[in-house]
Amino acid sequence: MLPDCDKDNIHTTIASLCLKHFHSLPKSGKPQENEWTVLSCIVKEQQNVFQVVALGTGTKCVGKNKLCPNGTILNDSHAEVICRRAFLFYLCNELKKDSSIFNLKGSSKFILKSNIKFHFFTTHVPCGDAAIFPKQSGEEFGDIVSFETIIADDVPAKKRKVDIDEDIYRTGAKCLSNSIKQDLKEKGERYHILGVVRIKPGRGDPTVSVSCSDKISKWSHMGIQGALLMTFIENPIYLSTFTIVQNTPFCKEALKRALYGRLVNLNLKLPFGENCMCIKQVDVSFAYCKTNEKQPCPSSIYWFSNGKRSCLEVSVNGKKQGVTKKHLHTEKARVKICKLEFFNMFVKKLDEYGIKLYENIENKELSYKTAKESCKDYKLNWDSLKQSFGSWTLKNDLLLNFKLEKYT
Ligand SMILES: [Zn+2]
Numbered sequence: 001m002l003p004d005c006d007k008d009n010i011h012t013t014i015a016s017l018c019l020k021h022f023h024s025l026p027k028s029g030k031p032q033e034n035e036w037t038v039l040s041c042i043v044k045e046q047q048n049v050f051q052v053v054a055l056g057t058g059t060k061c062v063g064k065n066k067l068c069p070n071g072t073i074l075n076d077s078h079a080e081v082i083c084r085r086a087f088l089f090y091l092c093n094e095l096k097k098d099s100s101i102f103n104l105k106g107s108s109k110f111i112l113k114s115n116i117k118f119h120f121f122t123t124h125v126p127c128g129d130a131a132i133f134p135k136q137s138g139e140e141f142g143d144i145v146s147f148e149t150i151i152a153d154d155v156p157a158k159k160r161k162v163d164i165d166e167d168i169y170r171t172g173a174k175c176l177s178n179s180i181k182q183d184l185k186e187k188g189e190r191y192h193i194l195g196v197v198r199i200k201p202g203r204g205d206p207t208v209s210v211s212c213s214d215k216i217s218k219w220s221h222m223g224i225q226g227a228l229l230m231t232f233i234e235n236p237i238y239l240s241t242f243t244i245v246q247n248t249p250f251c252k253e254a255l256k257r258a259l260y261g262r263l264v265n266l267n268l269k270l271p272f273g274e275n276c277m278c279i280k281q282v283d284v285s286f287a288y289c290k291t292n293e294k295q296p297c298p299s300s301i302y303w304f305s306n307g308k309r310s311c312l313e314v315s316v317n318g319k320k321q322g323v324t325k326k327h328l329h330t331e332k333a334r335v336k337i338c339k340l341e342f343f344n345m346f347v348k349k350l351d352e353y354g355i356k357l358y359e360n361i362e363n364k365e366l367s368y369k370t371a372k373e374s375c376k377d378y379k380l381n382w383d384s385l386k387q388s389f390g391s392w393t394l395k396n397d398l399l400l401n402f403k404l405e406k407y408t
Helices: 012-024 079-093 148-155 211-220 252-259 341-350 367-373 378-387
Strands: 041-047 049-057 059-061 076-078 101-105 109-111 116-122 239-244 278-281 299-306 311-314
Touching: 012 041, 012 049, 012 116, 041 079, 049 079, 076 079, 079 211, 079 341, 079 378, 116 148, 211 252, 211 378, 239 311, 252 278, 341 367
Parallel strands: 116 239, 239 278
Antiparallel strands: 041 049, 041 116, 049 299, 059 076, 101 109, 299 311
16 A cells, blocks of 8 residues: 655655765775765664665676676676665564564564564666656756667667657666567657666676666565565565655656556465555755766675674675685675575574475575575466566576585
């Protein structure tokens, strides 16, 4: 159900809190003067007390030739995705008896306390579908994607010239090549089609990761906790609000469409379903927002709360920053929030609670993919949701076949 958004004055509180938190972190991994980045945070609300519990920054995504089959490299380092990965660790750490956010039901199921909400904050409109909307003259934000990318990849520059009043913001995020729906690439508003799954933009080696709009839309239907944690968590966890800063192009209708409202013929079974978020742009600015003069910051910061402690790390190209060349392909280059480390943490949790995902095989011998498929309800609904999206990914399933035993 849609909360009463008009009465909701919490967006400014959330934005200020997130920016304050970002500024309190060490300099390492933050943009230089001539660089921009995106900052995303997840904020916990409990009885009117707000707290940042996960944070991510970043603008990069590795190309398809550098995808990692071992789960040890971060393929997608866009801020929204980094923040969500950090949030998964926060959630997993909270799966305990004296959790501040969960009540334990029975021996190993957790229910989110009724007074807990989670909010999403970001400093740039998510890439993909949310970034496509009419351009109004007089705005000075720079393009959502640089013109050169579109010109080089798609159409001659001459064809692109249209009056700004009838033009739309364009995205370098292309429709999936296996989708029957493709951009028309015609003049003005007919350049893009709306509501389809797109691949993250990138220069050189193309990416195969779906856009942040698509990933957030998945979270709005399947929950932000993902498949593995559904083993422990009774109901999917949904985001209540979405707050975005002032100095980025913004269109509420486009965000509503892209982040939760674009699918028809949904066939999801409870507890899964379409969950709306209150979306609001606030009168607060981010110092490192994108402009045409700045370069994207190559590094990503992630941070998450872990009780009284917290965890912070900086990555570059999906690996830990500052690792010497000699160790670039070793365990020392692995960031703590990579898939393999998460899988490792998850399997330890299973053992702690005496859960065996499949009767005839030890948890640690499972592949990541097989473990993800063990939550049948999640899988059935996710398969159904993918059908509603039309097509979802170009990624090869083999990338999820890694196992723990081989690496630890
Ligand atoms: Zn993105």
